[in-house]
Amino acid sequence: MKTQKERLAHLIEKKEIFFIFMNEKYPVFFNSNIFLRDIQYAIRTYFERKDIIISYAEAEELMEQFTGTLERSADLIRLTNNSWKVNFSVTKSVIIGKAV
Numbered sequence: 001m002k003t004q005k006e007r008l009a010h011l012i013e014k015k016e017i018f019f020i021f022m023n024e025k026y027p028v029f030f031n032s033n034i035f036l037r038d039i040q041y042a043i044r045t046y047f048e049r050k051d052i053i054i055s056y057a058e059a060e061e062l063m064e065q066f067t068g069t070l071e072r073s074a075d076l077i078r079l080t081n082n083s084w085k086v087n088f089s090v091t092k093s094v095i096i097g098k099a100v
Helices: 004-013 015-023 036-049 056-072 092-099
Strands: 033-035 076-080 083-086
Touching: 004 015, 004 056, 015 036, 033 036, 036 056, 056 076, 056 083
Parallel strands: none
Antiparallel strands: 033 083, 076 083
């Protein structure tokens, strides 16, 4: 995952795993609000755990592209310029089943 495009594809493909990871620090559940900076910082931390260091600006760009994709699929519903409503459930059992 050397390019921004590859990182975005990874986030999209592993979105359930990403949101379980994010849920460890920021509450993510059906109909909850989720905020721009929370997603951005979760993206940075997520990739850091994979030994991929990305800059603040790169994380911001990834966040914009990732949330845009999630809006188009109706997984996130935009509330304001920096917040969304979560339109899916985060369940560990589903992710574990997909990850195996």
